[in-house]
Amino acid sequence: MASVTTAPAATGLPESHGDGAHATSTGLSNAKVAMWAFLGSECLLFGALISTYLLYRGRSLPGTPRPRDVYDIPYTSVSSFVLLMSSLTMVLALAAIQRDEHHRARTWLLTTALLGSVFVGGQAYEFTVFYREGLRLQTNLFGSSFFVLTGFHGAHVTIGVLMLLSLFGLSARGRLPKERAETVELVGLYWHFVDVVWIVIFTLIYLIPS
Amino acid sequence: MTATDTHEHPDQRHAHPTDRQYVAVALVLAAITAGEVSVYYIKSLPHPLLIGLLCAMAFTKFTLVALWFMHLRFDSVIFRRLFVAGLALAAGVYLIFLTSLHVWE
Numbered sequence: 001m002a003s004v005t006t007a008p009a010a011t012g013l014p015e016s017h018g019d020g021a022h023a024t025s026t027g028l029s030n031a032k033v034a035m036w037a038f039l040g041s042e043c044l045l046f047g048a049l050i051s052t053y054l055l056y057r058g059r060s061l062p063g064t065p066r067p068r069d070v071y072d073i074p075y076t077s078v079s080s081f082v083l084l085m086s087s088l089t090m091v092l093a094l095a096a097i098q099r100d101e102h103h104r105a106r107t108w109l110l111t112t113a114l115l116g117s118v119f120v121g122g123q124a125y126e127f128t129v130f131y132r133e134g135l136r137l138q139t140n141l142f143g144s145s146f147f148v149l150t151g152f153h154g155a156h157v158t159i160g161v162l163m164l165l166s167l168f169g170l171s172a173r174g175r176l177p178k179e180r181a182e183t184v185e186l187v188g189l190y191w192h193f194v195d196v197v198w199i200v201i202f203t204l205i206y207l208i209p210s
Numbered sequence: 211m212t213a214t215d216t217h218e219h220p221d222q223r224h225a226h227p228t229d230r231q232y233v234a235v236a237l238v239l240a241a242i243t244a245g246e247v248s249v250y251y252i253k254s255l256p257h258p259l260l261i262g263l264l265c266a267m268a269f270t271k272f273t274l275v276a277l278w279f280m281h282l283r284f285d286s287v288i289f290r291r292l293f294v295a296g297l298a299l300a301a302g303v304y305l306i307f308l309t310s311l312h313v314w315e
Contacts, residue, residue, distance in 0.1 A: 090279070091278075
């Protein structure tokens with residue numbers, strides 16, 4: 001059965017952002033709609049994890065490590081800055097591929113993956129330091145909620161790095177033309193979302209004292 | 211280079227930020243992050259003011275990334291609604307949850 005496609009102007013619906021999107025009845029790319037719906041649902045996941053941390057804050061057993069005993073704010077600030085700058089390189093990669101500048105796009109994609117890896121590596125180091133200071137998943141409520149929250153975020157960043165490296169590989173083999181820029185845009189949306197979640201975590205978990 | 215690059219499609223016209231504008235937004239984000247860390251070290255600040263300042267700066271950073279880097283400022287309003295719906299639902303549900311458990315006391 002042939003699909004019915006109506007011009008956005010005729011339906012009064014918003015227009016598609018464009019590049020590479022299939023014609024749909026809404027004029028919007030289905031993949032982008034799905035990605036935004038997914039990101040909306042991810043807000044609930046991270047909301048639950050952050051709320052659990054806030055609920056348990058200050059309720060750990062006396063004599064066990066507390067946030068102010070283990071947090072290293074200058075170190076985490078640098079990690080936050082690295083992740084923030086990876087959002088810039090990601091958007092520059094998208095802009096480059098939309099202009100058909102593939103070499104530049106690959107450079108920015110690789111830079112973004114590198115910055116993401118630095119962030120994840122920094123998080124792994126932070127976890128190791130906390131472990132040596134006696135804070136483990138089962139030590140107290142702070143340890144449980146902290147490791148689960150930041151571990152989930154780190155897993156998201158790791159998945160993002162793998163997607164970025166896949167994009168780099170596709171581009172290097174010439175399988176990521178300008179017409180498929182939306183693929184980069186979708187990965188970019190996921191990447192920026194991971195960044196905005198860290199903006200919230202950095203403030204609520206690290207900077208606001210209990 | 212003009213203020214914005216314009217990509218034209220047969221029946222539409224959307225302005226995209228230039229690389230320079232993206233870098234400007236990133237510099238603002240970096241400055242706000244530096245502000246957050248500086249505020250954290252001002253020990254004389256009253257607790258409610260500290261929390262207010264940190265939340266305001268985090269909100270500003272969140273909004274800048276969503277509007278400029280995620281293109282919500284330029285894209286269809288439907289995407290904005292989808293994201294804000296999830297965000298508002300999460301904020302509402304968990305604020306009620308935490309309030310009912312007296313977390314703010």
